[in-house]
Amino acid sequence: MNPVSFLSVPRARLWAGGAAIALLAGAAGFGLAALTRAPSEQAAPENAGGKVLYWYDPMVPNQHFDKPGKSPFMDMQLVPKYAGDAGSEAGVRIDPALTQSLGMRTAAAHRGTLGGAISATGVIAFNERDVAIVQPRAGGFVQRTYNRAPDDLIRAGAPIADLLIPDWGGAQQEYLAALGTGDAGLASAARQRLLLLGMPASTVADVKKHRRTRTVYTVTAPIGGTISTLDVRPGMTVAPGQTLAQINGLSSVWLDAAVPEAVAGSVSPGQRVTVSLSAFPGETRQGRVKNILPQAADKSRTLTVRIELPNPGLKLRPGMFAQVNFAGKERQALLVPSEAVIQTGKRSIVMLASGKGRYRPAEVRTGQTAGGQTEILAGLSEGEKVVTSGQFLIDSEASLAGMEVRPVSGEAGSGQTAKASSYEARGVIKKIGPAGVTLKHEPVPALGWPGMTMMFHLAKPMLAHGFKAGDQVRFTFTQKEAGPEIQSMSKEPGT
Structure with missing residues (x-):
């Protein structure tokens, strides 16, 4: 259309076209808002006539204001919080139709059998109790090696090196001369001298049998395995007790x-x-x-x-x-599906389903996990329902609404209030530092701990006053999220 024809269009037709475009744009915007609106916003109209508890900025939900106005944090108006709204103590409310669309599922905490099997990764290593050090009992010269090298596999009795030991020659001649005299006492003394010079009993027997001297001795592997070190070469001089090789069985x-x-x-x-x-x-x-x-x-x-x-x-x-x-023993425990537990790094949270589309977060203390089930030590009671699919969406909505998480002390796995248990043990102080005390302690049967060396935090820094490394102490401690914490400590009598 040329400019002249465009200007000639009746003004009424232009107004009608503009109104249609505005109507379509408004409908599209309304539809998009309806799809992206949070569940708490959808519930606002039904609560609009309720009592306003406070006003807040959705981006800073923990800050509350007693009157409406503009947010001091963001360029937006404060939002009213109504009694019974989705952010109240009743929990986050999600429309049941939306719950169906999101495919949210729930499961009840129940008593069940927890498998005792534990899986771990490991690395094969040498058995350090099966090690042989090869040393000559007499000094001499290396005449021959047998083309060995470190990391070679070797069988028990295999030759490693031939040593020429000159000191054996004269002593063997004296032994042969004593045998020729027929004097049993003199021959026994000469034989004992050969043994003291480091000659093996088998070599002494060979000299006696063949009536000739043997000054070359073959060093052999006492056990089969792999050669970890080899320090013998042809022509070198060796001293008594010098390490020629080390063999790991x-x-x-x-x-x-x-x-x-x-x-x-x-x-x-x-x-x-x-x-x-x-x-x-x-x-x-x-x-x-x-x-x-x-x-x-x-x-x-x-x-x-x-x-x-x-x-x-x-x-x-x-x-x-x-x-x-x-392998482990199976035992009874309060269990929930493992996918229901949200690990934040500092604590574990589940989303409770309280019925009528309302949900709220609850902190739990978890135990072992096996077969897709996680043990709940505290924070839940048997029969309470938790969300197993879509819980991250509810957790985000609860965070925006400023909802507080139900603490572990609210409910316990046994249906009673959880209490921090105190444990007593004895140990030796290895180190005292700003972060706590490192102790080598005895086993703690109540926790299933073996004796080990580990660090304990201090409930109060003054608890370490007057102690030093090496002191034997008796102490009590509790289990905290950051690790075990010493509540009291005293020196053992007589130390």
Whole structure:
């Protein structure tokens, strides 16, 4: 259309077209707002006639105002909070139709059987109890080596080096001369001298049998395994007691498994384990826990559980990764689906479904997890319903509404108020620092802890006054979110 024809259009037709465009735009905006409006905003009209509790900025929900106006934080008007609105103590309200659309599901906390099995990863290592140090008992010269190198596999009795030992020559001649005299006492004394010079009994017997001297001695491997160090070369001079080689046996190996500190109380020496390795798919090996190392890893908060495994055929090599399953006893516990628990880093939260489309957050204290079920130690009662799908959406709405989370003390897994338990133990102070006291303590049966070295926070800094490293103490502590906290500490009598 040219400018002349456009200007010639009757003014009434232009007004009609503009009104139609405005009507369409308004309808589209209303539809978009209806789709994106939060559930609490949809419920506002029905509460509009209710009592206003306070006004707030949705971006800063914890700050309340006693009258309407413009937010001091954002360029927007304050929003009224009505009695019985979605942000009240009754909880977040979500329309049932929207609940169906989001596919939200709930499950009731129930008493059930919690499997006692624990899984952990581990690494195969040398059995440090099966180590042989190869040393000559007499000094001499290396005449020959047998093309050995570090990390070679070697069998028991295999030769390592031939040594020429000149000091044996004269002593063997005296022994042969004593044998020729027929004097049993003189021959016995000469034989004893050979043994004191470091000559093996088998070499002495060979001299006696063949009636000739032997000044070359072959050093052999006392056990089979792998050569970890080899410090012998042809032509070198060796002294008595000098280390020529070190051999690590492979008839059995250690498996060091990293078990989380939270479940370490369920592991004990002698417990049966099943081991599978990615190097041998489809194969499993049985073993038992040899011991639990006394110190926990600071960064990973795990305990090292050592398992000794037989190694027929030398198939298990140090450095291999393994999956370890610890057998355990099943027990009764209050359980919820694991997907219902929201881990914030500082605490664990579930969204309670109270009926009629209302939800509220509740803090819980969790225990072990097995088979998709998480143990609830405190914070829930049997029969309470929790959201298992869509709980993050409700949690976000509750945060915007400034709703407080029901504390753990509100309900307990047994239906009673949860109380902090105090535990008593004895130990030795290893270190006193600004963060707390590091103690090597005895086992704590009430928590299933073995004896270990770990750090305890102090309820009051003055509790460490008058103590020093090495003091034997008796102390009481409680379990906090940040870790164990000492409530009292005293020196043991006589220390």
